[in-house]
Amino acid sequence: MNIKNRILLCVIILQIAGFTALLLHYNSRASNSVLEFNRQQIMSAVVASVHHLDATAAQMERTALGLARSGEHHQQQHHRTHPAEVRAVLQKLLVRTFQSFDQALGGGIWFEPYTIDPDARYFGPYAYHNGQDVMATWDLSSERYDYLNQPWYRLAIPADWPRDQPRNADLFWSPPYVDNAGTEALIMTVDALMYDNQQQLIGIATVDWAMDELRQQVRELKLTPGTRPFLLHQSSGRYLVGPEQNSELNTIVNNSNLLNLKTSNASELQEKDGEYLFAARSQTGLVLGVRIPHADLALAVQQRLADGMTINIGIAVLFISIMALVLEVLFRPFEQILNRLQ
Template sequence: MKLSIRTKLLSFIPIMIVVVLLITGISYSFAKGEIEEQIEERLAGQAGETAGNMERELAEHQRIGETLAEIIGEEGTELAEADYAALQERLVQLNEATFGIGVWFEPFAYEEDTEYFGPYSYEDGEAVVYTDEYSTAEYDYPSHDWYTAGVDAGGASWTTPYYDEALDTVLVTTSIPFYGPGDTLAGVISADMDAAQIQQMAENLEVGENGWAFLMDETGTFLAHRDAATLAEDPVLEGISGNFETNGTTLASFADGDAVVSYNTLDQNGWTLGLVLPEAEVYAGVNALLRNVAIIAGILVLLTAAAMFVLAGRITKPIRALNEEVKHVADGDLTRHIQVHTKDETGELTESFNTMVTSLRELVGSVRQSVHTSADAVSQLSAVSEETMASSEEISRAIQDVADGATNAAGSAEQSSQRTSELSDQLTALAAITASLNKQAREVEETNKAGSEQTSQLQGKAEQTDGMIGRVEDVVQELSERMGEISSIVGTIASISEQTNLLALNASIEAARAGEHGRGFAVVADEVRKLAEETSRATGHIRSSMEEIQEKTSTASSEMANARKLSTEQYEITEKTVTSFDEIASRNEQMNLLVAQMNEGINSITKNKEEVVSSIENIAAVVEESAAASEEVSASAEEQLNALRTIAYSAEDLQSSSEHLKKQIERFRS
């Protein structure tokens, strides 16, 4: 399928759209990745900071229990119940997160007659309430999980949330064992936190605009959640909690949409603090960026497409005009001329085309003039050849007559010795024959002179033809040189295209180095590179056309060489013809001399008949020699006639070649 340059240029528009969309997608992907990384880092930082704050609060809460464990371990059995109440009240008020504190002695460890002793104080509004209702066998605190956890751990231990019926509160307890003399277990200190307070701590955390926090213990039980009603379970978080490490970030799908979850594990008790931020909020900036980039890309595509339409029109319009003019020139119209309106490569190409047409017009004019001159010369040569050939035929016939006459004279001379009586009549007849022979000899001389002159003219015409052919060869050579100059110009254009291609490639590399700021320039550089490649291909087509023209010029030069060869052969044949005429003239002079001698003999015989016989014998010998010479002259004349026929044939061939060249030249209108 044939595609125009305009179509090829405009075909870059969908490519540009794809590139813009690709760049937009890559930019969006990079921006999304950067924002995701920033959000994750921000969430991780916030989670780490919040976890640190929470750990400090939990550590303060745990430290109260540990402090009380140290005090009770040293003085526990010496303190009265009132002392415990006062001490616990002060400790509860030290930390807002602490809901209650209890001292739980091992059975019979406080007093030998007291099995259960567990003083406990807790907050009730602004007041701290002391109670000993847990010091009963029914409650049996040593059997509770929080107690056994502290005993088993040998240090601080945190429980999962549990419901306390007496307080009607969900608690989280820190259990710390204390020891008496000999490091024997004396009991457990419990420092309780209200689960509602822990929930409040999570709710007070600000996670973006719509985010929320959760707190999960090491068993997967929620201590804090955005929905207090679902505190017991959350299928989504429970499903991903198994993959939780010490800290990190992951994705989760909730009922209200996907979200980014960043979590940290508290070193204090193994709890997991998590921050949840909806993806809609995470990618709000990215989506806004995508809209802006899409709008800018759309505007850029429209502007670039419009610019390419205009540019394609400006590029292809002069090329189409040049193409139309080239078609006219190809049809032989050398009167064409294009106005140059630009100073770019197209303008230079147009100027080169005008120069080429002018050179061709001058060349064709010179060749046409040479062809006309050569045709006239060939016509004259043909006419002269025909006339010379006719004259040579007459000369040949005359020489043959001379030979026949000489033969007859020899026979008469032989009979004269026997017919002396008839000598007078025979001498009279011989005088007449001699007069006729003398006349014919003069005619032969005149004809030979005319033939020699015409042959000289033919030789001159052959020299003129050779000169004309030489001039035609010079013109063809000049045309070949002009074609070489045009090929050089086309090579320069191809070199400029290659340099433009290299510059565009360098610009693309520099644009790539410039990063985001160079992307638009990279697209333009890529378009310039592709235009340079199209220009290179176009110069290749022009170069191919020039090579075809040079091929034709070489063919014309070869034909001129053949014509020159024929002209040289014609000139050589003409020289041989001149030589033949010179030989004929020499033989004719000999024959004239013989005729003169014959006349002298006849006159002498007439005056002295007694010497007739002797003279006749001499005449017979001379006549025999004359006959032999006449035969030689006849043979030379025949050779001259054959040479003239060859010249005539060559002249006809040259005339045919001239007519063919004339028809070829007449195709061009100048």
């Protein structure tokens, strides 16, 4: 073996040794970095989903407050207007409101007894989506339904609350419940209080949020092949979408970390059984989260490192080829001298 080939062989051996050492060091550090990056990506996706929930809830709160202000205005004007005219105006208002608000199932304006009509204990128009149309009804304004004693109404105005005393909040969110007024849908209701000029409680305005579309969106949240998304309500302590495929609606939540979660930023909660648990809380008390097997993130790390390995090997081969070419050019004059000496 001539001196050129010996030097070339030494360079290649040193290059391979150095490349191997760097690669081992890179893999040890890159695996942790890639794992942390993937975890941050998952937490960002959970946070984005919760922010979407909060944006929808905020729109419903604004709508409920707008309806409440309209109800207060018509209560103040009712002595100048016949109750029949107030009924017609409020009915049209509700239909127009929900025609441009597809995310809400419906909503209503519910007055305390005899507030608008001295002959009517119940005065509560309601509008709801029926296919592509919005329908208005007074069927719930009756003794049979008795909206004054429905849980969603008593949440905002308890039966024993003095009507001349303001409540400690303007908005109240009900826990999820099945609407027994006809739709049989799983809904949450936001209540906005109404007051008269003397700050007496005169009723509430409501907006109903149907949970079926939200639950389907949560089921379709697949961040990794083995992702198990879930949705729960803290105060009721029950799942709306369970982490297991066979979980039924209203399965009890046994995880105290989830029930005590307070932040809207995604949190990684300590879990066993080879899973990561990421969750965040919305302003309405809903907690959205995902359970992800450790193997899913480990596989993602391996795939990312394999891609990096391919690039690094290509760079090493290119470098060795360039070194061989450089040595060939450098040693060509020496070979000519050696040939002449020989």
